[in-house]
Amino acid sequence: xxxxxxxxxxxxxxxxxxxxxxxxxxxxxxxxxxxxxxxxxxxxxxxxxxxxxxxxxxxxxxxxxxxxxxxxxxxxxxxxxxxxxxxxxxxxxxxxxxxxxxxxxxxxxxxxxxxxxxxxxxxxxxxxxxxxxxxxxxxxxxxxxxxxxxxxxxxxxxxxxxxxxxxxxxxxxxxxxxxxxxxxxxxxxxxxxxxxxxxxxxxxxxxxxxxxxxxxxxxxxxxxxxxxxxxxxxxxxxxxxxxxxxxxxxxxxxxxxxxxxxxxxxxxxxxxxxxxxxxxxxxxxxxxxxxxxxxxxxxxxxxxxxxxxxxxxxxxxxxxxxxxxxxxxxxxxxx
Ligand code: NDP
Numbered sequence: 450x451x452x453x454x455x456x457x458x459x460x461x462x463x464x465x466x467x468x469x470x471x472x473x474x475x476x477x478x479x480x481x482x483x484x485x486x487x488x489x490x491x492x493x494x495x496x497x498x499x500x501x502x503x504x505x506x507x508x509x510x511x512x513x514x515x516x517x518x519x520x521x522x523x524x525x526x527x528x529x530x531x532x533x534x535x536x537x538x539x540x541x542x543x544x545x546x547x548x549x550x551x552x553x554x555x556x557x558x559x560x561x562x563x564x565x566x567x568x569x570x571x572x573x574x575x576x577x578x579x580x581x582x583x584x585x586x587x588x589x590x591x592x593x594x595x596x597x598x599x600x601x602x603x604x605x606x607x608x609x610x611x612x613x614x615x616x617x618x619x620x621x622x623x624x625x626x627x628x629x630x631x632x633x634x635x636x637x638x639x640x641x642x643x644x645x646x647x648x649x650x651x652x653x654x655x656x657x658x659x660x661x662x663x664x665x666x667x668x669x670x671x672x673x674x675x676x677x678x679x680x681x682x683x684x685x686x687x688x689x690x691x692x693x694x695x696x697x698x699x700x701x702x703x704x705x706x707x708x709x710x711x712x713x714x715x716x717x718x719x720x721x722x723x724x725x726x727x728x729x730x731x732x733x734x735x736x737x738x739x740x741x742x743x744x745x746x747x748x749x750x751x752x753x754x755x756x757x758x759x760x761x762x763x764x765x766x767x768x769x770x771x772x773x774x775x776x777x778x779x780x781x782x783x784x
Contacts, residue, residue, distance in 0.1 A: 452630040454600070459619035461488060463612060468492045470523035472516055472543070473530035474502040476583030477556050481527065481621045482511060484590040488620040494519055496542075520546040525613070528555045528566075533745055535560040547572055550606065552613055557640065558633030561603050563738040574604040575614040578636050579623060586621065595625030599636045641732050646725055659764055669767035670774070678771055 471482045474495050479502075482493055495506040496519025506513045513519075520526055520543050530538055539560075547553070552573040560566040561574065568574050579586050581596040589596045598618055602610045618628045655676055662672045676682065688697040698706050731737040744752055772779050 453627045454615055454618070454624055454630070455627055456619060456624045459615035459624050460612070461490070461616050461620050463609075464490055464525070464616050464620060466492075467524040468494060468522055469525045469527065470494050470496050470519040471506075471511075471527045471529055472496040472519065472538075473528070474506040474511075474513075475529065475531075477579065477586065478502070478527070478529035478583075479505065479509070480583040480586035480590075481529065481556075482506075483509065483587060484622050485617075485620040487590065488622070490620055494522060496520060496523075515542075517542040517546050523551065524548070525552040525554060525617075528553060528560075532557055532559045532565075533741075536565040539566045544569065552607075552610070554614070554617060555633070558601065558635075558637035559641070559738070562634040562637035563735050565738075565742075568604065570604070571606055572604065573606050573610040573613060574602070575610050575617075576601040576603070576633055576636060577614055577617045577621065577623070577628075578640075579621070589626070590622035593625070595622050595627075597626050598623040598628045599631050600628045601630065601632050601636060603633050638729075638732050641737065642729055645728050645732070645737075656762070656764065659767075663763070669763065670771045673764065673767050673771055678768070 469485065469490065469492060471478045471493065472495075474482065474497050478495070478497075482495065486493055493511060495503075495511045495513045496516040497503045497506060497513055498516070503513050514522070516538060526543065526547070528535060528539075528543075543553075547569065549571045550573075552575060553568055555561065555574075555576045556578050558576055558578065561568075561576075576599070578599045578601075579596055580598060581589065585596060598621075600611075600614045600618055602614060604610065607613075615624065615628070618624050659669065659672050659676065663669045685697065685701070688700045691697070692700070698709060701709075731740075744750070768779075
């Protein structure tokens with residue numbers, strides 16, 4: 450049985466005299482830094498490259514340093530730069546500046562699980578991995594609901610690593626919801642499998658559905674509205690999160706339920722599990738991580754080609770027309 454921890458299991462006061470360096474003031478970095486400061490922690494500094502995030506951290510009132518300098522000043526280092534650059538930045542700026550007994554905290558198990566970061570033995574290595582985008586980390590702290598995280602300990606040099614992970618989880622607002630204990634490997638595999646198997650197949654399934662409707666002469670704008678712009682699908686899955694995978698289907702009509710029961714299995718027969726097992730095996734064997742590393746080293750040829758093709762797909766024009774017809778600004782996320 451998985452272990453779940455809440456506010457009463459964690460003590461923020463153990464962090465009060467520690468200097469915490471947020472390395473990477475991006476999606477997670479900004480949200481976690483602001484939440485911890487609002488939780489009463491005063492010694493938070495930021496380590497970043499000189500970019501817009503550096504300026505934002507200063508505007509938010511934090512002291513900002515080049516990464517190597519921030520690590521030198523810190524007792525606890527939050528690794529909140531993109532996973533793709535962990536290895537390079539860790540070897541160059543972080544590892545040479547770590548103090549004996551300091552703590553390295555990850556928001557995703559990837560770099561440790563697949564061997565990209567090899568920390569020295571004389572530090573604690575922990576994970577507090579939000580199951581939430583940065584925007585949600587901040588918003589759910591402010592509205593008081595909190596958000597779930599997976600926490601784990603890879604190295605326990607101090608024999609207090611778990612207490613530190615729990616204290617951090619409380620300071621960023623996660624124990625309010627509940628945090629789940631697991632290994633870096635479990636977190637990394639489940640997270641990536643979800644991205645690839647669930648989100649990956651859903652995006653390509655939606656694309657195929659819209660193509661079939663358009664080819665049959667149905668209006669693409671109406672199809673985009675029905676499939677995701679109305680957010681009915683998002684709300685259905687919100688209900689799944691709140692009620693359960695099957696029980697949530699009862700929020701829809703019985704006609705919908707009958708269609709789901711009879712047509713869904715035709716599209717997703719049990720044989721799909723062979724493909725899913727192959728995707729899982731690519732992850733657990735480290736083949737996916739290796740492929741992604743090689744892709745980056747060779748200038749991302751497939752990645753860039755895929756994006757070029759995706760953005761040239763007629764779905765984008767239908768979406769543009771829809772937003773224009775609705776006289777709505779498209780929300781700006783990260784482009
Ligand atoms: P971001 O993409 O927001 O990047 C964070 C910061 O790192 C930015 O300031 C970025 O600069 C900077 N950066 C980019 N490249 C380099 C580099 N080569 N050297 C130094 N700094 C660099 O990261 P996220 O917040 O999305 O992810 C951080 C960690 O959190 C990852 O481990 C991720 O897996 C984990 N995580 C992320 C979640 C999310 O919602 N995004 C959810 C849960 C965990 P610039 O803006 O200029 O590129």
